[in-house]
Amino acid sequence: MRYNIPTRPLATDDATQMRLEHTALRKRMLVGQWILDLEDELARHLPADRRESWGPADLSSNPFEQITRQLAVLYNQAPVVTNNQGDIEQLTGRNGYVTKAGLWPLMQRGQEFTIGLRECGVMVTVVPHHKSEYIGERGLQYRIVTPDNMLAYAHPDYPDKPVKVLEMRLRLDPFTQEHKWIGDLYDITNLNEPKYGMYELNKDGTIGNDVSALYMGHDAMVGEAYPFRYGTGEPFIPMTLYHAEKTGELFNAFDGSTSVYGSLNCGVLFSMWLHLVRDSAWSQKYILGAGIAGLNAMSGDSTARRAAIATDPSSILMLMSDPDAQGQPMVGTFEPPVSPNDLLEAITKYEVRVATSAGVSPDSITRKNADPRSGYALSIDKAGQRAAQRKYAPTQRIGDEELLGKSAALANRYLGTSLPESGYRIMYQSVGMSPDELKAQREDIIEKLKAGLISPIMAVQELNPDLDMQGAADLLRQIRRERAEFL
Secondary structure, three states: OOOOOOOOOOOOOHHHHHHHHHHHHHHHHHHOOOHHHHHHHHHHHOOHHHHHHHOOOOOOOOHHHHHHHHHOOOOOOOOEEEEOOOOOHHHHOOOOHHHHHOHHHHHHHHHHHHHHHOEEEEEEEEEOOOOOOOOOOOEEEEEEEOHHHEEEEEEOOEEEEEEEEEEEEEEEOOOOOOEEEEEEEEEOOOOOOOEEEEEEEOOOOOEEEEOHHHHHOOOOEEHHHOOOEOOOOOEOOOEEEEEOOOOOOOOOOOOOHHHHHHHHHHHHHHHHHHHHHHHOOOOEEEEEOEEEOOOEEOOOOOOOOOEEOOOOOOOOOOEEEOOOOOOOOEEEEEOOOOOHHHHHHHHHHHHHHHHHOOOOOHHHEEEOOOOOOOOOOEEEOHHHHHHHHHHHHHHHHHHHHHHHHHHHHHHHHHOOOOOOOOOEEEEOOOOOOOHHHHHHHHHHHHHHHHOOOOOHHHHHHHHOOOOOHHHHHHHHHHHHHHHHHHO
16 A cells, blocks of 8 residues: 655744755765665766766765764663652663663664764653553653754743754645644743644644644543643653753754765765676777678667677677778777775775764774775774763763653652652763773772772773762672672
């Protein structure tokens, strides 16, 4: 069954429309749906006849996606969550709601989107009871909301936190069985009159009819009926907007766009290289003043007709003098216009240039077989990944701690728990070191301790860069207790 998917409504202003379109391009490149974008880029570089001669486009090179994926390493292992305000086992334990909902595996993609799109939302909802086999078990659910489908507005005093979010979602009309763009609206601009509802979206981006009853089963939830609140009664939007960088703005969509456009150029260049290998990587023979007898027509197509004759080592080619030619007939060879290896080396150097435009140190970029002329994907070494962890952890932690607080509030309100709604602390697991790196680090820390240059707390922080002083002190006390008990 095929569905007629309508075009997404336009934004009400040009700046927002540009943001939505550019973010959508980034998303397509991250999820492998950029073939049409590459075709558009090829059309910008080539006239139609040359484009046709190149054949299929080559999508094997996408430094933007490769680098973004390898920088998103904070959730390769589940982070450690603590809270000194109460027991959080029901939320973050092995059988807790967060663990069962798969938040940390989801955040592997979430951080990739955050880095690549510059912002990414994570929505938390609650399933209070079993409704059907399609809903899943009682608990929390998380889903990613990318900014290409999001309109958001911030309070002037808190410019990077949304107080109004309109998520554009495709929904199936139960009566017409047609897909329609519906806006899920969360508005806490007025804390005394918060609003949650669903509305039709007009093609010009304006909000249309209230269809909350059609899709939610009841009217929009306004004022006291607003369902997303902390235990204090304060309303909140059940979505956390993660930022790749704290800029003091709600969206920073165009930052790092050089790596996006450079990756499109890499697709063009590798398509050219594929064309060269297939169509031009041999010596082109020619005849001047003579013809070959016995040629057979290979195609009747007037635009692609050619003639050929089969040869082998025992065959003799019969050449005929061209009666219109003057002088001695000649047979010669044109050498290949460029070596495929030379062109590949030039393109791969351009790939590295694109990768460094994403903020990665050139020293951290390698090729998996150490051959700069290879077609292997770009790879970031562990030192580069650890540097990325240190760069992205502070802003990512802000989002995670906010999301856990909102998750706890929903669990308390609808699942009957008594979880703390603030005070969450996140420690991310560092990318592992090689044995030589670990040995060098240990020796350096021990020497500093002996010389009195660092304290035990500072030593623990060097071993666990994600711990603050309080966390390092707590870990030292835990080690001391366990050593006293078990040694």
